Amino acid sequence: xxxxxxxxxxxxxxxxxxxxxxxxxxxxxxxxxxxxxxxxxxxxxxxxxxxxxxxxxxxxxxxxxxxxxxxxxxxxxxxxxxxxxxxxxxxxxxxxxxxxxxxxxxxxxxxxxxxxxxxxxxxxxxxxxxxxxxxxxxxxxxxxxxxxxxxxxxxxxxxxxxxxxxxxxxxxxxxxxxxxxxxxxxxxxxxxxxxxxxxxxxxxxxxxxxxxxxxxxxxxxxxxxxxxxxxxxxxxxxxxxxxxxxxxxxxxxxxxxxxxxxxxxxxxxxxxxxxxxxxxxxxxxxxxxxxxxxxxxxxxxxxxxxxxxxxxxxxxxxxxxxxxxxxxxxxxxxxxxxxxxxxxxxxxxxxxxxxxxxxxxxxxxxxxxxxxxxxxxxxxxxxxxxxxxxxxxxxxxxxxxxxxxxxxxxxxxxxxxxxxxxxxxxxxxxxxxxxxxxxxxxxxxxxxxxxxxxxxxxxxxxxxxxxxxxxxxxxxxxxxxxxxxxxx
Amino acid sequence: xxxxxxxxxxxxxxxxxxxxxxxxxxxxxxxxxxxxxxxxxxxxxxxxxxxxxxxxxxxxxxxxxxxxxxxxxxxxxxxxxxxxxxxxxxxxxxxxxxxxxxxxxxxxxxxxxxxxxxxxxxxxxxxxxxxxxxxxxxxxxxxxxxxxxxxxxxxxxxxxxxxxxxxxxxxxxxxxxxxxxxxxxxxxxxxxxxxxxxxxxxxxxxxxxxxxxxxxxxxxxxxxxxxxxxxxxxxxxxxxxxxxxxxxxxxxxxxxxxxxxxxxxxxxxxxxxxxxxxxxxxxxxxxxxxxxxxxxxxxxxxxxxxxxxxxxxxxxxxxxxxxxxxxxxxxxxxxxxxxxxxxxxxxxxxxxxxxxxxxxxxxxxxxxxxxxxxxxxxxxxxxxxxxxxxxxxxxxxxxxx
Numbered sequence: 076x077x078x079x080x081x082x083x084x085x086x087x088x089x090x091x092x093x094x095x096x097x098x099x100x101x102x103x104x105x106x107x108x109x110x111x112x113x114x115x116x117x118x119x120x121x122x123x124x125x126x127x128x129x130x131x132x133x134x135x136x137x138x139x140x141x142x143x144x145x146x147x148x149x150x151x152x153x154x155x156x157x158x159x160x161x162x163x164x165x166x167x168x169x170x171x172x173x174x175x176x177x178x179x180x181x182x183x184x185x186x187x188x189x190x191x192x193x194x195x196x197x198x199x200x201x202x203x204x205x206x207x208x209x210x211x212x213x214x215x216x217x218x219x220x221x222x223x224x225x226x227x228x229x230x231x232x233x234x235x236x237x238x239x240x241x242x243x244x245x246x247x248x249x250x251x252x253x254x255x256x257x258x259x260x261x262x263x264x265x266x267x268x269x270x271x272x273x274x275x276x277x278x279x280x281x282x283x284x285x286x287x288x289x290x291x292x293x294x295x296x297x298x299x300x301x302x303x304x305x306x307x308x309x310x311x312x313x314x315x316x317x318x319x320x321x322x323x324x325x326x327x328x329x330x331x332x333x334x335x336x337x338x339x340x341x342x343x344x345x346x347x348x349x350x351x352x353x354x355x356x357x358x359x360x361x362x363x364x365x366x367x368x369x370x371x372x373x374x375x376x377x378x379x380x381x382x383x384x385x386x387x388x389x390x391x392x393x394x395x396x397x398x399x400x401x402x403x404x405x406x407x408x409x410x411x412x413x414x415x416x417x418x419x420x421x422x423x424x425x426x427x428x429x430x431x432x433x434x435x436x437x438x439x440x441x442x443x444x445x446x447x448x449x450x451x452x453x454x455x456x457x458x459x460x461x462x463x464x465x466x467x468x469x470x471x472x473x474x475x476x477x478x479x480x481x482x483x484x485x486x487x488x489x490x491x492x493x494x495x496x497x498x499x500x501x502x503x504x505x506x507x508x509x510x511x512x513x514x515x516x517x518x519x520x521x522x523x524x525x526x527x528x529x530x531x532x533x534x535x536x537x538x539x540x541x542x543x544x545x546x547x548x549x550x551x552x553x554x555x556x557x558x559x560x561x562x563x
Numbered sequence: 564x565x566x567x568x569x570x571x572x573x574x575x576x577x578x579x580x581x582x583x584x585x586x587x588x589x590x591x592x593x594x595x596x597x598x599x600x601x602x603x604x605x606x607x608x609x610x611x612x613x614x615x616x617x618x619x620x621x622x623x624x625x626x627x628x629x630x631x632x633x634x635x636x637x638x639x640x641x642x643x644x645x646x647x648x649x650x651x652x653x654x655x656x657x658x659x660x661x662x663x664x665x666x667x668x669x670x671x672x673x674x675x676x677x678x679x680x681x682x683x684x685x686x687x688x689x690x691x692x693x694x695x696x697x698x699x700x701x702x703x704x705x706x707x708x709x710x711x712x713x714x715x716x717x718x719x720x721x722x723x724x725x726x727x728x729x730x731x732x733x734x735x736x737x738x739x740x741x742x743x744x745x746x747x748x749x750x751x752x753x754x755x756x757x758x759x760x761x762x763x764x765x766x767x768x769x770x771x772x773x774x775x776x777x778x779x780x781x782x783x784x785x786x787x788x789x790x791x792x793x794x795x796x797x798x799x800x801x802x803x804x805x806x807x808x809x810x811x812x813x814x815x816x817x818x819x820x821x822x823x824x825x826x827x828x829x830x831x832x833x834x835x836x837x838x839x840x841x842x843x844x845x846x847x848x849x850x851x852x853x854x855x856x857x858x859x860x861x862x863x864x865x866x867x868x869x870x871x872x873x874x875x876x877x878x879x880x881x882x883x884x885x886x887x888x889x890x891x892x893x894x895x896x897x898x899x900x901x902x903x904x905x906x907x908x909x910x911x912x913x914x915x916x917x918x919x920x921x922x923x924x925x926x927x928x929x930x931x932x933x934x935x936x937x938x939x940x941x942x943x944x945x946x947x948x949x950x951x952x953x954x955x956x957x958x959x960x961x962x963x964x
Contacts, residue, residue: 419686420684420685420686421686421688421691422691424691424693424694426693426694426701428702429698432698432699432702433702436699436702439699439703440702440703453822455821455822456821457699457703457821459817463817463818463821463822464818464822465816465818465822486719486722486826487715487716487718487719487722487826488715488718489711489712489714489715489718489770489771489772489773490768490770490771491706491707491708491710491711491714491769491770491771492767492768492769492770493687493688493708493710493711493769493770494706494707494708494711495691495706496706500770500771501705501706501707501711503705503706503707503711504705504715504718505715505719505820505826505950512821513820513821513822514820514821515704515705515707515820515950516705517705517706523771528718528719528721528722529722539702549702551702551703
C-alpha cells in the first residue's frame with residue numbers, strides 16, 4: 076500500500092482582520108470592502124517560504140526518523156533562491172542524510188505541490204524510494220489595496236509519502252496541463268500580474284477544476300458520491316460553490332476553503348486544506364483533492380485504520396489555534412517590506428556571507444546541531460574541538476547532538492531598542508536546553524511584556540537577514556517563548 | 564616561583580585629554596593632548612621612552628590598524644610600539660605591557676597610551692559589531708548590542724535573588740545618580756549634569772530594563788601613563804611615588820555562554836579580583852580599598868561588579884548601593900571622577916583614564932573631588948559581554964606602604 080504516512084502543517088501566528096486592511100486602504104480601492112470578512116494569516120517579518128516549509132516539515136516529522144527520508148521536495152512560487160536548491164535548505168534544517176538522497180524544488184505554478192506529490196508517489200510505487208517528504212509553502216507579497224491582498228494568506232503543509240503505516244492510501248490521480256494564465260509573475264518581479272477576476276473565476280477555476288475532476292472520475296470509474304470530502308482551492312466564494320454545483324457535490328462534502336481563518340496560501344493551499352480534512356477524517360473516508368494552476372491535478376485518497384493510532388502533530392488545527400491578532404496594518408506592510416522606514420546607520424552594516432563557512436558549519440547553522448562529549452556527556456553548542464566542561468576539556472571526542480527538537484528555558488533576556496530591527500525591540504536571551512546545553516538566541520513570535528525568566532521556549536528556523544546588495548537570504552534558529560496568547 | 568608585580572614599577576607621569584564629543588579632534592589630537600600632559604608630569608624627554616603600547620578597540624573608526632598611528636602622531640624615535648586590542652580592557656592591557664616591560668628589565672621607561680575616536684560614526688552607541696565577533700557568531704549570535712547584552716544581566720540577577728525588577732532598577736538608578744553627582748565635579752568629564760533617581764527611572768528605554776541614564780557616554784578621548792622602576796623614579800627626583808600593586812586579566816572560556824552560569828555575576832571579575840588582592844597583599848578589600856573606578860558601562864554592570872570584587876556580599880550589592888556605601892562620602896567611594904557613565908567611555912582610553920584618577924587622588928591633586936588620604940585604588944574593566952568577556956583589574960597605591 077502506498078500513500079500518506081504522516082502530515083504536518085504550519086500557519087503563521089499573526090492574523091490580520093480583513094476589515095483592518097479595508098479600514099486602512101478602502102479609500103484607495105473601495106472594491107476591497109467586498110472581501111472584508113474574516114482574517115488572513117501573516118508571516119512574521121523573519122519568515123519566508125523556506126522557513127515556514129521547515130516548520131511544516133518538522134511538524135510532519137514529529138517523532139519520526141528524519142534520516143530515513145529518501146528525499147524532500149519543496150513546492151512554492153515564492154522561493155528565495157532562483158539558483159540554489161531551496162529544498163536543500165529544508166533538508167539541512169531537517170538534518171537529513173546527504174548520501175543517497177534526492178531533493179527537488181517544484182515551482183513556477185501554484186499547483187506545484189500536487190505535482191510534486193504525484194511524482195513522489197510514482198517513485199515509491201516504482202520501488203526506487205521508500206520515504207519522500209513533500210512540503211508546499213507560499214508567502215506571497217501583494218500590492219497594497221488589492222483583492223489579492225485580501226485573499227492571500229501565508230502557510231505551509233507537509234505530507235510524508237511511503238509504504239509503511241499508511242494513514243491515507245493513494246487511489247490514483249489525473250492531471251490536466253494547459254497554459255491557462257489567470258495571473259503570472261515575470262522573472263525578477265515582486266508582485267503577481269493578474270487578468271480580470273471574471274476570467275480567473277469563470278474560465279479558470281470554474282471550468283478547469285470540474286473538467287479535471289470529471290476526467291478523473293471517468294478514468295477511474297469512481298463516482299463523485301463515493302467521496303466523503305472534496306478538497307479544492309478557490310478563493311472566489313461564489314465560484315467555489317458553483318464548482319460543487321457543476322459536479323453534484325453535496326454541500327457538507329465540500330472542504331472549507333479557509334478564507335475566514337487564513338486565506339488562500341497559494342501552492343500550499345491544496346495541502347493545507349487536505350491536512351485540515353485529515354485532521355477530521357475517520358477510517359474509510361475517501362478524499363478527493365484538486366489543485367489549480369496551468370491546469371489541475373486530481374488525487375484520491377482513502378483513509379485507513381492506521382489513522383486511529385496516528386499521533387497527530389500540531390498540524391493546521393494547532394497552528395490556527397496559536398493565533399495573535401495583528402492590529403496594525405502598517406506593521407503588516409512593514410513585515411512585507413511595502414513601506415520604507417529608517418533602519419538607521421547602524422542597520423547599514425552589510426557583511427558578506429562566507430559560503431565556505433556555510434558549508435563547513437552547515438550542521439550548526441542549518442540543523443542547530445551541537446555535540447555531546449563522549450567523555451563527560453555534556454551537550455554543547457556550538458560544537459567546538461575542546462569540550463566546554465572545564466573539568467573535562469576532552470579534545471575531538473564528540474557525537475552529534477540535535478537541539479532543534481528540544482525545549483529550553485529562558486535564563487535571561489532583553490528587548491533591545493538600539494539593535495537595527497524590522498520589528499523593534501529586538502528580543503533575545505540566553506536559554507538553557509532541557510538535558511543540558513545553552514546558547515544565546517534571538518526570540519521571535521513573542522511580546523516583550525510576556526517574556527519572563529524561567530519561561531519555556533521552542534526552536535524555530537527563521538530568516539535571519541537578507542543581504543540586499545547580493546540577494547542572499549541567511550537563516551538561523553530562533554527561540555519562541557511559549558506564552559499564552561499575547562498582543563501583537 | 565612568581566613574585567607578582569607589586570611595587571616593582573612606579574608611575575612616573577600621567578595625562579588625560581578631556582573626554583566628550585570632540586568633533587574638532589581626531590585620534591591624533593586626542594593622543595597629543597594626553598601625551599603632552601603626561602610628558603610634562605613625568606619630567607622627562609620624549610627620547611627617553613624606550614618602548615610603547617597603544618590600546619585602541621575599534622580600529623575601523625578613525626584610527627586604523629597597527630601601532631603606527633601612535634608612533635607617527637607622537638613622532639616617537641623609532642622605538643618598539645605594540646597595539647593592544649582586548650575590547651574594553653585594551654587600555655589597561657596596554658598599561659600591563661609597559662609595566663611588564665619595565666619589571667622585566669627589558670627597558671627603563673615605557674609608555675602606555677589609550678585612545679578611541681568614536682564620534683566619527685554618525686550614530687549613537689558603539690559601532691555595529693555583529694561582524695567583528697568572529698564569523699560563526701556573525702551567522703548565529705542574537706542581533707545584539709552592548710546595552711542589550713548587559714540588560715539581560717539585570718533579568719538574570721533579579722531572577723537569581725528573587726527580586727522585583729523594579730527594586731533592581733532603583734539600585735541601578737542610584738548608581739547613575741551617584742556618578743552624575745561625581746562627574747559634575749570633574750572639569751574633564753563628558754557629562755556634567757546632576758540627575759535625580761526619578762529622571763533615571765523615567766528615561767526612555769534603551770534595552771529592557773535599561774533606560775537612557777543606565778548607559779554610559781560614548782566619547783572621544785585619550786589617556787596615558789609613563790612608567791619606570793621606583794629606583795629610576797627616585798633618581799629623577801620623584802617623591803611620594805605611586806606604584807603598581809597588582810595587574811590581573813581574566814578571560815571567559817565559554818562556560819558562561821554554553822555550560823553552567825547563574826546569569827547573575829561576572830565569572831572573570833570574581834577570579835581576577837581574587838588574584839589581584841593576593842598579588843597586592845590585600846586581605847579584606849572592603850576595608851583596605853580606599854577608592855575604585857569600575858567598569859560602569861551600564862549601571863547594572865557596576866551594581867553586579869561590587870559582588871565580584873568581593874566588597875559586597877552576594878545578593879547584597881543593591882542594599883550597599885542604596886545605603887550609599889559607594890557614594891563619594893561612603894565606605895569605598897566609586898567612580899569619583901564620574902566613571903564611564905559621566906567622564907565618558909572612549910574604549911581604548913578608559914582603563915588608563917581610571918588609573919589617572921587613582922594617580923591624581925593618591926597625589927592629592929583631584930581638586931573638588933579629592934578624597935581624604937586615600938592609600939589604595941582599584942580599577943576594573945570589563946570588555947565584551949556578561950557571558951563572554953575580558954576583565955582587567957589594576958591596583959595602585961603609595962609606594963612602600
